[in-house]
Amino acid sequence: MQLSSQLIVNLEQAIQDHNIEEIKRLIKQVNHADLADVLATLSFDVQVKLIEYLPHAAYVFEFLSLAQQLEIAEQLPTSQLVQLISEMHSDDRTDLFKALSKNLKNEVYAQLDPQIQQQIQKLAQYAEESAGAIMSSDFVALSPNLTIPQAIEQIRQQASDRETLYLIYIVDQASKLLGVVSLREIILAEPTKRIADIMTTDLVVGAVHEDQESIAQKLSHYDFIALPILDDEQHLLGIVTYDDAMDVAQEEMTEDFLKSSAVSSSPKMSIKTAPIFFLYKKRVFWLVILVFGSLLSGIGISHFEDIISANIVLVFFLPLLVGSGGNAGSQSATLMVRALAMGDVQLKDWMYLIGRETLVALCLGGTMAFAVSILGYIRGDAMVALVLALSMMGIVLLGCLIGMSLPFILNRLKLDPASASAPLVTSICDATGVIVYLFIASILLGQVAA
Amino acid sequence: MQLSSQLIVNLEQAIQDHNIEEIKRLIKQVNHADLADVLATLSFDVQVKLIEYLPHAAYVFEFLSLAQQLEIAEQLPTSQLVQLISEMHSDDRTDLFKALSKNLKNEVYAQLDPQIQQQIQKLAQYAEESAGAIMSSDFVALSPNLTIPQAIEQIRQQASDRETLYLIYIVDQASKLLGVVSLREIILAEPTKRIADIMTTDLVVGAVHEDQESIAQKLSHYDFIALPILDDEQHLLGIVTYDDAMDVAQEEMTEDFLKSSAVSSSPKMSIKTAPIFFLYKKRVFWLVILVFGSLLSGIGISHFEDIISANIVLVFFLPLLVGSGGNAGSQSATLMVRALAMGDVQLKDWMYLIGRETLVALCLGGTMAFAVSILGYIRGDAMVALVLALSMMGIVLLGCLIGMSLPFILNRLKLDPASASAPLVTSICDATGVIVYLFIASILLGQVAA
Numbered sequence: 001m002q003l004s005s006q007l008i009v010n011l012e013q014a015i016q017d018h019n020i021e022e023i024k025r026l027i028k029q030v031n032h033a034d035l036a037d038v039l040a041t042l043s044f045d046v047q048v049k050l051i052e053y054l055p056h057a058a059y060v061f062e063f064l065s066l067a068q069q070l071e072i073a074e075q076l077p078t079s080q081l082v083q084l085i086s087e088m089h090s091d092d093r094t095d096l097f098k099a100l101s102k103n104l105k106n107e108v109y110a111q112l113d114p115q116i117q118q119q120i121q122k123l124a125q126y127a128e129e130s131a132g133a134i135m136s137s138d139f140v141a142l143s144p145n146l147t148i149p150q151a152i153e154q155i156r157q158q159a160s161d162r163e164t165l166y167l168i169y170i171v172d173q174a175s176k177l178l179g180v181v182s183l184r185e186i187i188l189a190e191p192t193k194r195i196a197d198i199m200t201t202d203l204v205v206g207a208v209h210e211d212q213e214s215i216a217q218k219l220s221h222y223d224f225i226a227l228p229i230l231d232d233e234q235h236l237l238g239i240v241t242y243d244d245a246m247d248v249a250q251e252e253m254t255e256d257f258l259k260s261s262a263v264s265s266s267p268k269m270s271i272k273t274a275p276i277f278f279l280y281k282k283r284v285f286w287l288v289i290l291v292f293g294s295l296l297s298g299i300g301i302s303h304f305e306d307i308i309s310a311n312i313v314l315v316f317f318l319p320l321l322v323g324s325g326g327n328a329g330s331q332s333a334t335l336m337v338r339a340l341a342m343g344d345v346q347l348k349d350w351m352y353l354i355g356r357e358t359l360v361a362l363c364l365g366g367t368m369a370f371a372v373s374i375l376g377y378i379r380g381d382a383m384v385a386l387v388l389a390l391s392m393m394g395i396v397l398l399g400c401l402i403g404m405s406l407p408f409i410l411n412r413l414k415l416d417p418a419s420a421s422a423p424l425v426t427s428i429c430d431a432t433g434v435i436v437y438l439f440i441a442s443i444l445l446g447q448v449a450a
Numbered sequence: 451m452q453l454s455s456q457l458i459v460n461l462e463q464a465i466q467d468h469n470i471e472e473i474k475r476l477i478k479q480v481n482h483a484d485l486a487d488v489l490a491t492l493s494f495d496v497q498v499k500l501i502e503y504l505p506h507a508a509y510v511f512e513f514l515s516l517a518q519q520l521e522i523a524e525q526l527p528t529s530q531l532v533q534l535i536s537e538m539h540s541d542d543r544t545d546l547f548k549a550l551s552k553n554l555k556n557e558v559y560a561q562l563d564p565q566i567q568q569q570i571q572k573l574a575q576y577a578e579e580s581a582g583a584i585m586s587s588d589f590v591a592l593s594p595n596l597t598i599p600q601a602i603e604q605i606r607q608q609a610s611d612r613e614t615l616y617l618i619y620i621v622d623q624a625s626k627l628l629g630v631v632s633l634r635e636i637i638l639a640e641p642t643k644r645i646a647d648i649m650t651t652d653l654v655v656g657a658v659h660e661d662q663e664s665i666a667q668k669l670s671h672y673d674f675i676a677l678p679i680l681d682d683e684q685h686l687l688g689i690v691t692y693d694d695a696m697d698v699a700q701e702e703m704t705e706d707f708l709k710s711s712a713v714s715s716s717p718k719m720s721i722k723t724a725p726i727f728f729l730y731k732k733r734v735f736w737l738v739i740l741v742f743g744s745l746l747s748g749i750g751i752s753h754f755e756d757i758i759s760a761n762i763v764l765v766f767f768l769p770l771l772v773g774s775g776g777n778a779g780s781q782s783a784t785l786m787v788r789a790l791a792m793g794d795v796q797l798k799d800w801m802y803l804i805g806r807e808t809l810v811a812l813c814l815g816g817t818m819a820f821a822v823s824i825l826g827y828i829r830g831d832a833m834v835a836l837v838l839a840l841s842m843m844g845i846v847l848l849g850c851l852i853g854m855s856l857p858f859i860l861n862r863l864k865l866d867p868a869s870a871s872a873p874l875v876t877s878i879c880d881a882t883g884v885i886v887y888l889f890i891a892s893i894l895l896g897q898v899a900a
Contacts, residue, residue, distance in 0.1 A: 029652035033672040152637070159638055166616050166633070166675075183616070183633060187602070188609055202479035220700075222483040223693040225616075225675070242692050243673040246699065250670075253703045254788060260710055261784035261872055262777060272795050276806060280813045283781050287814060290777050291821060297769035305762055312755050315765065319747035319772075319880055327712060327740050327873040331733050334711035338704060345722050356726065363730040364737060371741060422711055422872035423777040430769055 008038055015049050023053050032056065036063030047072055051084065058087035067273075069096050074104065082111045089163055091136035091244070094123040123238075131215045132208040134248065135229045135238030138163045141171045144178055144196035148189050155183070163241050167226045170199050177203065177228055177236045205230050208237055212248045217343070219245040256341060259418040260334060262286035286423065293427030297322070297434045304438035311445055313380050314438070317372070321391050322433035324368055325399035326426035332357060332403030333425045340407055340417045350408050357404045358397070365396035387444050391437040398436065399429040458488055465499050473503050482506070486513030497522055501534065508537035517723075519546050524554065532561045539613055541586035541694070544573040573688075581665045582658040584698065585679045585688030588613045591621045594628055594646035598639050605633070613691050617676045620649050627653065627678055627686040655680050658687055662698045667793070669695040706791060709868040710784060712736035736873065743877030747772070747884045754888035761895055763830050764888070767822070771841050772883035774818055775849035776876035782807060782853030783875045790857055790867045800858050807854045808847070815846035837894050841887040848886065849879040 007026060014022040027035060039047060039060060051057045051072070061069060061084060073081055073096065085093055085108060097120055100108065109117060119137055126132025140158045142151055151168075159165050168186070170179040179199030189198050204222055206215045206229045219227050219242055226239040263282055301308070308314055336353075339345045345353060369389040376385035403425050407417035457476060464472040477485060489497060489510060501507045501522070511519060511534060523531055523546065535543055535558060547555065547570055559567060569587055576582025590608045592601055601618075609615050618636070620629040629649030639648050654672055656665045656679045669677050669692055676689040713732055751758070758764055786803075789795045795803060819839040826838035853875050857867035 029650060031650070031652060031654065031672065034652075156637055159634060165637070183637075184609060187606055187615070187633075200479060200481070202481060202484075204481065220693070220696050222481065225692075242675075242696070243670070246670050246692070246696055249696065250699065250703075253700075253707070254792075257703070257707060257710065257788055258784060260707065261780045263781050263784060272789070272799060272803065276809045276813070279806075279810045283778070283810070284814055284817055287774060287777055287781075287818060288821060291770060291774065291818070294770035294773040295825075297773075298766040301769070302766045305765070308765065309759065309762060312759060315755070315758065316748040316752045319751070319884070320741060320744035322769075323744040323747075323877060323880065324737060324741065326876070327737055328733070330711045330873060331713050331737075334708060334713060338707055339722070342700075342704075349722060353722065356722075356729075359726045360729045360733070363726070364734055367734055368737060368741065371738060375745075422876075423780060426776070426872075426876065427773060430773065434769070 008041070011038065011050075012042070012046060015046050015053070018049075020053050023050075024055070027054070032060045033063045035060045040064060040068055044072075044075060048076060048080070051076070052080065056087075058084055059089075062088055062092045066095060066099055070099055073100065078104075078107055078111065082108055086113060086116055087161075089136055089138050089161075090119055090123060090238075091134060091138075091163075094120055098124055126208065129212045130208065131206045131210045131212060131229045131240060132237070134212050134215070134244050135208070135240050136163045136244075137238045139169055139226070139228075139236075139239040140165045141169045141175075141236060142195060144170045144172075144194070144199065146195050148186060148191045148193055148195070151186055151195050155186075163239065164226050167224070167239075169228055169236055169239075170195055171236050175236055176234045177205065177230060179203065180228065203228070206240065207232075213252045215240050216245040216248040216252070220249065252341075256337065256418040259416070260337065260421050262290065262421040262423040286421070290423055290427050293424070293431065296431035297427075300431055300434035300438065304442060307438060307442045307445065311384075311441065313384060314441055316379065317376065317388055318434070318437065320372065320375075321388065321395055321437050322430050324372075324392060325395035325429040325433040325436075327399075328361065328364055328396045329399035329403035329425045329429040330422035332361075332400045333407055333422065336404050336407040337417050340411060347408065347411065350405075354401065354404060357400050361397045361400035362393075364400070365393040368396055369393045383444060387437075387441050390444075391433075391440045394436045394440070395429075395433040398432050399425075402429055402432065458491070461488065461500075462492070462496060465496050465503070468499075470503050473500075474505065477504070482510045483513045485510045490514060490518055494522075494525060498526060498530070501526070502530065506537075508534050509539075512538060512542045516545060516549055520549055523550065528554075528557055528561065532558055536563060536566055537611075539586055539588050539611075540569055540573060540688075541584060541588075541613075544570055548574055576658065579662045580658065581656045581660045581662060581679045581690060582687070584662050584665070584694050585658070585690050586613050586694075587688045589676070589678075589686075589689040590615050590618045591625075591686065592618055592645060594620045594622075594644070594649065596645050598636060598641045598643055598645070601636055601645050605636075613689065614676050617674070617689075619678055619686055619689075620645055621686050625686055626684045627655070627680060629653065630678065653678070656690065657682075663702050665690050666695040666698040666702070670699065706787065706868040709866070710787065710871050712740065712871040712873040736871070740873055740877050743874070743881065746881035747877075750881055750884035750888065754892060757888060757892045757895065761834075761891065763834060764891055766829065767826065767838055768884070768887065770822065770825075771838065771845055771887050772880050774822075774842060775845035775879040775883040777849075778811065778814055778846045779849035779853035779875045779879040780872035782811075782850045783857055783872065786854050786857040787867050790861060797858065797861065800855075804851065804854060807850050811847045811850035812843075814850070815843040818846055819843045833894060837887075837891050840894075841883075841890045844886045844890070845879075845883040848882050849875075852879055852882065 011023065011026050014026060039050060042050065054060055085097065097105065123137065138161060140155055140162050142154055146154065155165055155168065166183045168181050168183065169177060170181060171177055179201045180203060181195060181199040185198050204218060204227065206218060206227050208229050208231050215227060219240065226241045228236055229238045229240060231237055369392040372392050373385040373389040376388035406425060411417045461473065461476050464476060489500060492500065504510055535547065550558065573582065573587065588611060590605055590612050592604055596604060605615055605618065616633045618631050618633065619627060620631060622628055629651045630653060631645060631649040635648050654668060654677065656668060656677050658679050658681050665677060669690065676691045678686055679688045679690060681687055819842040822842045823835040823839040826835035856875060861867045
């Protein structure tokens with residue numbers, strides 16, 4: 001439930017009064033995500049005190065965005081920051097640590113427990129957007145020889161600071177993964193059995209260098225709560241949990257979404273708070289590239305200047321015809337980009353899809369040709385209507401085929417198909433459209449003039 | 451791990467031989483999602499037999515898409531279908547049931563257990579895309595007075611067919627929700643305590659008529675495994691689990707993504723399998739609407755026909771100038787649509803964002819104006835360069851402001867801001883761009899001519 005503002009007022013008062021008992025009473029029933037929302041709204045000196053008094057300050061702190069965490073971290077007394085960082089889960093801790101300023105990083109690192117130092121070193125080494133960079137080392141691992149009651153006792157002992165204890169990993173003495181068992185299965189098992197009897201050995205795993213998007217897809221495909229992450233020798237290094245997978249899926253889709261409008265991907269930026277120059281940089285690159293695309297259209301037009309001067313009515317219909325090709329093309333491209341991202345189609349389906357797309361494009365082109373030829377007849381004559389109908393048919397067909405093929409080609413070249421943005425497809429289709437339209441016009445209307 | 455093709459061959463052989471022991475041995479270690487993938491590749495008569503022999507056929511069946519489920523359901527003997535449906539989880543069961551043909555629905559319904567009939571009736575009544583339509587009634591509910599060992603015993607008894615037992619709901623005798631407790635907390639608690647002592651009473655809940663997107667956002671915000679769904683009198687009706695929330699989030703983003711290219715939303719369609727006419731219908735509506743947008747550009751052009759005829763070089767730069775406005779505008783619109791969808795900005799931020807966008811647009815416009823004026827000087831003269839620079843500045847600025855405002859206006863009118871698609875923004879910006887360009891040209895070049 002959303003916190004009442006009365007509670008926030010009471011909480012601020014209790015913090016001012018250093019009334020720790022009252023603070024504990026007030027927040028007892030408030031969950032970590034809501035407490036983080038409260039924390040974010042407080043003034044800095046109240047924040048510091050609340051972090052000092054909170055029983056699980058680190059878990060609340062983790063619900064803040066990285067930018068908010070950094071802002072607080074940079075102002076906290078070092079000793080308090082060290083304690084906070086020590087209590088965080090290993091994945092969030094590493095993210096925050098990597099983002100600290102160089103000085104602060106060194107200062108904090110020196111005061112951390114050697115075991116935590118080692119864990120940070122390990123996790124910080126993995127490439128951005130790899131499984132290693134998002135995994136947590138806070139998992140429960142057991143030996144296969146335990147009986148069920150022994151296992152439950154072990155889980156109780158390990159549980160307090162683990163991300164999940166609902167999937168328990170079974171490892172040998174060298175930390176190689178042997179199997180997995182869910183807490184559900186342990187609860188339901190006969191007490192006389194051993195873990196080895198009930199564990200699953202058909203394992204779905206992720207590799208530590210695997211792309212985070214692929215990890216998120218596996219979790220979602222199998223509906224797992226967590227996925228174990230292994231190195232090349234099958235050693236269990238960490239887990240990625242379903243909530244991290246949700247965040248990754250959202251990040252990746254935002255990236256694709258921005259690319260679809262030719263904005264360089266940067267899923268974490270906010271248009272509300274990002275610096276003006278940063279937003280400029282993310283957008284100017286593609287805008288300038290696209291200028292060259294449009295130049296092609298201009299060159300096409302200048303090639304047909306004579307036929308335009310002689311039939312100025314052609315200019316009236318130019319935006320309509322050219323625009324329709326671009327619109328149909330960006331529809332095709334978006335459908336294809338999405339289908340490739342969802343794993344719905346593969347490269348080998350290309351010919352089959354081109355065939356289907358041709359049929360759809362013929363229907364679309366036919367409808368549009370019919371509509372535009374009526375307009376042409378009203379404003380021009382039967383010949384203009386014919387030019388428009390033929391051009392529209394050809395332009396929509398070409399637009400669809402270009403829009404459908406571009407993501408495939410990019411994929412084939414190992415580039416991100418999402419770069420086949422609507423503006424890029426539009427400017428390619430525009431140039432094609434100009435040439436098709438004016439070529440058809442110059443043949444048909446040229447003949448009439450002759 | 452992906453199934454080896456050898457296993458599939460062995461499995462098919464065992465099914466042909468009716469060797470149930472061998473089938474059980476082969477599939478013992480294979481998880482449900484992978485078995486569903488195998489099931490989908492088999493021929494129909496082998497499918498029927500595998501469903502007959504599988505120990506948890508219903509849970510495997512649930513991993514198939516609804517279309518695949520329907521295909522099999524329509525060919526199964528009714529008695530087998532009734533058994534399969536009875537064993538499915540309540541949310542997937544209701545979805546399948548609602549999709550059955552009318553005759554089959556009646557036939558199956560008559561043979562179902564009265565308790566299941568009632569459950570289907572209840573769940574089927576909720577509107578599409580509401581919490582009620584995606585929730586499951588398979589949750590574990592306990593009384594607050596149980597001791598910890600009693601609670602564990604109850605969980606063991608209820609566990610077998612429940613979606614999750616990791617969050618346990620505490621209800622009074624009228625089924626009103628009192629609190630929630632995680633299995634982790636139960637495992638860690640002192641055996642002498644009662645459930646009422648350890649349960650959380652600050653509850654995050656969903657309402658049964660709430661939109662599924664809002665439910666998914668709550669689950670993701672709080673990192674919960676499941677969210678309880680209540681009616682207006684606080685009765686616990688069902689739960690929505692994290693894996694359903696992932697599916698919803700993906701569906702909603704796909705919907706926005708398709709809309710961004712002016713394809714009517716239909717997240718479940720596949721470009722590989724959807725009927726041609728269906729794809730045509732989803733695309734033709736916006737294409738025809740956009741024709742009228744382009745007509746505005748045509749009308750703008752025809753209004754300035756004289757200045758074009760006198761300065762045919764203007765046509766060469768027309769696509770470039772007009773296109774740049776559309777491109778900048780669709781960038782702005784996409785950033786804004788995404789920010790609104792993520793809850794990053796609200797309506798009240800509009801004026802502030804317009805101010806920021808104006809700054810970004812001036813930087814973008816300045817860069818583009820500089821580039822295009824060089825081209826203009828090469829191909830025309832200093833006066834043409836000036837016309838181009840001024841027009842580019844104005845067009846990019848207007849494009850950005852239109853792109854940023856349109857999603858806001860749609861949101862204000864209670865329409866989906868995602869309808870401010872790149873093609874729609876482009877065609878509005880195109881018409882504006884034509885007028886700005888030719889108006890500036892007619893003033894500056896007109897004066898020179900006079």
